[in-house]
Amino acid sequence: xxxxxxxxxxxxxxxxxxxxxxxxxxxxxxxxxxxxxxxxxxxxxxxxxxxxxxxxxxxxxxxxxxxxxxxxxxxxxxxxxxxxxxxxxxxxxxxxxxxxxxxxxxxxxxxxxxxxxxxxxxxxxxxxxxxxxxxxxxxxxxxxxxxxxxxxxxxxxxxxxxxxxxxxxxxxx
Amino acid sequence: xxxxxxxxxxxxxxxxxxxxxxxxxxxxxxxxxxxxxxxxxxxxxxxxxxxxxxxxxxxxxxxxxxxxxxxxxxxxxxxxxxxxxxxxxxxxxxxxxxxxxxxxxxxxxxxxxxxxxxxxxxxxxxxxxxxxxxxxxxxxxxxxxxxxxxxxxxxxxxxxxxxxxxxxxxxxxxxxxxxxxxxxxxxxxxxxxxxxxxxxxxxxxxxxxxx
Numbered sequence: 001x002x003x004x005x006x007x008x009x010x011x012x013x014x015x016x017x018x019x020x021x022x023x024x025x026x027x028x029x030x031x032x033x034x035x036x037x038x039x040x041x042x043x044x045x046x047x048x049x050x051x052x053x054x055x056x057x058x059x060x061x062x063x064x065x066x067x068x069x070x071x072x073x074x075x076x077x078x079x080x081x082x083x084x085x086x087x088x089x090x091x092x093x094x095x096x097x098x099x100x101x102x103x104x105x106x107x108x109x110x111x112x113x114x115x116x117x118x119x120x121x122x123x124x125x126x127x128x129x130x131x132x133x134x135x136x137x138x139x140x141x142x143x144x145x146x147x148x149x150x151x152x153x154x155x156x157x158x159x160x161x162x163x164x165x166x167x168x169x170x171x172x173x
Numbered sequence: 174x175x176x177x178x179x180x181x182x183x184x185x186x187x188x189x190x191x192x193x194x195x196x197x198x199x200x201x202x203x204x205x206x207x208x209x210x211x212x213x214x215x216x217x218x219x220x221x222x223x224x225x226x227x228x229x230x231x232x233x234x235x236x237x238x239x240x241x242x243x244x245x246x247x248x249x250x251x252x253x254x255x256x257x258x259x260x261x262x263x264x265x266x267x268x269x270x271x272x273x274x275x276x277x278x279x280x281x282x283x284x285x286x287x288x289x290x291x292x293x294x295x296x297x298x299x300x301x302x303x304x305x306x307x308x309x310x311x312x313x314x315x316x317x318x319x320x321x322x323x324x325x326x327x328x329x330x331x332x333x334x335x336x337x338x339x340x341x342x343x344x345x346x347x348x349x350x351x352x353x354x355x356x357x358x359x360x361x362x363x364x365x366x367x368x369x370x371x372x373x374x375x376x377x378x379x380x381x382x383x384x
Contacts, residue, residue, distance in 0.1 A: 011358035011365075015333060040365075047365035048333070054314045055334050066223075066237060067215045070244045071208065077249070 001030045006037045014044045196260040204251050211251075215244050218261065222268050228330040229272045231315070239275065243268035262344035269331075269345055273323065317367045325360035332357055 001009075009027045012018040018027070031038050196217075202210035219240055226243075227236040247254075247267050254263055318326055331337045331345065339357065343350040 008358045011361040043369055044365045047368045051314060051333055054311045066219050066241045067212050069241050070215055073245050074248055
């Protein structure tokens with residue numbers, strides 16, 4: 001055994017942690033012939049003794065059990081975890097609702113701006129007397145069936161008398 | 174809060190396997206949502222845990238706070254606990270790691286405070302005994318221990334001051350037992366050298382009994 005190995009084994013031996021009996025015997029043999037390692041052994045025992053002296057062996061009792069605080073902490077954590085899980089849904093739902101509203105609004109605008117939807121016919125059924133598109137001057141169909149005396153209304157409207165407008169009004173307009 | 178009467182309470186001073194089976198049952202109950210069972214584990218281990226953490230932080234109130242945080246974290250991580258292993262070393266691993274993390278943060282804060290404008294009294298050179306202050310033995314030993322690197326100091330605390338076995342320390346620190354033995358030998362050697370450097374060879378109160 002060399003001194004380097006002896007130093008390691010000595011440090012374990014002073015704390016009764018050198019379990020290998022063969023190594024213990026070898027270490028004792030080395031100590032018998034090595035004054036330097038014997039000094040080191042003495043110093044190690046002194047240092048370990050000082051270290052153990054500082055350990056008064058007193059079992060430090062906590063001022064009170066930490067369990068009430070731990071229990072309250074666990075309850076708080078579980079509650080906040082539950083709320084966080086719920087709170088996660090609220091923004092998700094809000095975003096979804098906003099997206100749906102936006103989608104609906106844009107769909108309505110697209111439908112309103114399309115030529116087919118913007119074309120308004122006046123007259124009965126498939127016999128329009130007048131029609132106009134948005135932002136354009138209305139056109140009148142004079143060769144159509146007599147309109148001058150016919151009440152004018154939206155092609156899908158009922159026969160509401162209040163909506164009767166004479167086509168000649170549009171000629172002078 | 175309801176008094177805990179369901180489980181028999183006892184406080185282990187070691188992490189031996191005699192409490193293993195019972196701990197396993199309590200852990201199993203706690204995992205199923207039985208908070209009272211976890212309360213039993215807290216009561217069982219709190220004294221020992223606070224005592225161990227006190228070695229690292231030297232402040233009773235802080236040790237109790239760290240123990241409380243340790244139990245909180247262990248409860249939150251119960252699903253990660255391997256039931257085939259012992260609860261004690263697993264709990265102490267969380268506690269020791271938490272405490273070491275805390276101390277590292279404090280150390281970093283101390284480092285940055287060197288560059289701040291606040292007054293900072295630098296610690297005297299630990300290699301030379303401070304003649305101005307009459308430190309008692311405990312403080313002297315602590316001053317030397319503070320000079321030992323963390324990985325060695327941790328093993329020294331757990332083995333020589335808290336009497337954990339090397340296998341228990343291996344479980345707590347998540348290292349091989351051979352590594353722990355090597356670190357233990359290194360830690361004792363370093364402590365001896367620093368102590369002799371600080372106080373000389375005459376300051377020895379060692380017993381001369383042979384093994």
